[in-house]
Amino acid sequence: MGSEDAELEQLIDTVDRFVEQKLKPREEEVERTDRVPDDVVADMKALGLFGLTIPPEYGGLGLGCYEEARIGMVLGHTSPAFRSVFGTNVGIGAQGLVIDGTEEQKQKYLPGMASGEIVGSFCLTEPETGSDAGSLRTAAVRDGNGYRLNGTKRFITNAPRANVLTVMARTDPNEPGARGISAFIVDADTPGIRLGKPEKKMGQRGAHVCDVVFEDAFVPADAIIGGVEGQGFKTAMKVLDRGRIHISAVCIGVAERIIADAVGYAKERRQFGKAIAEFQLIQAMLADSDTECAAARALVLDAARRRDAGERITKLAAMCKYYASEMVGRVADRAVQIHGGSGYIADYAIERQYRDVRLFRLYEGTSQIQQLIIARELLKEHD
Missing domain, CATH: 1.10.540.10 (Acyl-CoA dehydrogenase/oxidase, N-terminal domain)
Incomplete structure (x- = not known):
């Protein structure tokens, strides 16, 4: 070593x-x-x-x-x-x-x-723009030596405690789609920025999201990341490629924890005179969960190594996010079943985990967006 x-x-x-x-x-x-x-x-x-x-x-x-x-x-x-x-x-x-x-x-x-003295947040999603990120409406209009930002960003993680925001906004209204978008680095205390109420979520309590509203918020021209207009969408996609590997890895860790807890419960819980871990249908659920988790781990670590080696991993990152987030959902569902009625009660961690993992299939690109990315890249490979 x-x-x-x-x-x-x-x-x-x-x-x-x-x-x-x-x-x-x-x-x-x-x-x-x-x-x-x-x-x-x-x-x-x-x-x-x-x-x-x-x-x-x-x-x-x-x-x-x-x-x-x-x-x-x-x-x-x-x-x-x-x-x-x-x-x-x-x-x-x-x-x-x-x-x-x-x-x-x-x-x-x-x-x-x-x-950790500065907390960053990423402002891409909007009320009318989720999966279709290229159609965002937040506008950045030139004003002297800077820009005026106007628009609303939705479901922004860590916005309530953020000190600085990465904001995707349209600098060229005449350029539709991704090419008219620029990325700005904006101090959260800039006049004209206000926060919506924190959202009450299904799970992941303790992680806070809210709207970020821009009303004629002035940012200097040097706030554009990289100093070049029209590169924001490319920046966002590069960020998300790595972010999807990260989220996939977390999904694997959560699945490992859930599997370990389910195994422990199955060994302790007795029915018909023996531990339920001895029942083959319980074993089948455990086997499926552990196999899928191991497959996700291998896929993610391979993709991570390839990115470190300088390879383009857009398709692989999408595969990781798609498979790992769907996998942990299946693992959590089986674990609830293994726990039986106890799995629906808050005394056991799986009740919370079942709610927590649902978000993984939504943020940083839904499973359906990952499928589209995978298919698009696959079709390119066979041109």
Whole structure:
């Protein structure tokens, strides 16, 4: 094992102990209060979790995609709400700057994001624009040495606590579709920005989303990420490719936790004079879940290695997100069935997990969008 491998395993071990000793015992508290405690957030900052993927020259750990995926799997062993606290800094809230930002933009924001003092958020989805991201309506109209932003962004993760926003807006109203869109890095306290009420969600309590409304919010011209108009959609797609690997890894971690809990329950729960784990139909559900989880893990780690090697992974990333998010939904459903009536009661973690995992099939591209991406890329390969 090389020194880099040893360092990764040491980091994984550290994060695993943090999950087991600090996060799992607080899951019910987060579910009850709908917030991650301040002392837990402080511990996350101290561990460097906010800067996992931010380059070392800006204060982060600079993890590659494979390393990030391995950590994501460990983080999936507890409530997804914990990961959500720093998830936008690791992924969509910071990667636009990391990938396409100017040096000045990186110097201004990334050190604070790496430390957790700055929380980033990614503003793409709109009330009338979800899967069809290329038709977004938020407008950025030139005004002297800057732009006026007007529009509404919907379901924005971490917006209630964000200090800086990556905003996708249309700078060229005459250019339909993706080519007229630019990406802006915007301070959240800019006049003309207000937040909607936090949404009450099915699951993932403690992870907060709300609308972000722009009403003549002025941003300087140098707020365009990379300094070039019309590149915003390309930036977003590059960010989402890596983000989909990350989410897929978390799905695998959640599935591993659910499977372990289901196995434990099946060994303890007795019916007809023996543990239900001895019944072949219970074993079949466990076998299907473990097999699908292992397949997702292999797919995700292969895609992550390929991205680190410089390969274009748009299709693979979509495959990962599609398969892993659907897989964890099936795993959770089987686990409820294994628990029987107890699986529908909040005394067991699976009741919460069943609700939590439903979101994975929706954000950062629905399963149907992933199918379209996979098919589109496949057809290109056979031109």
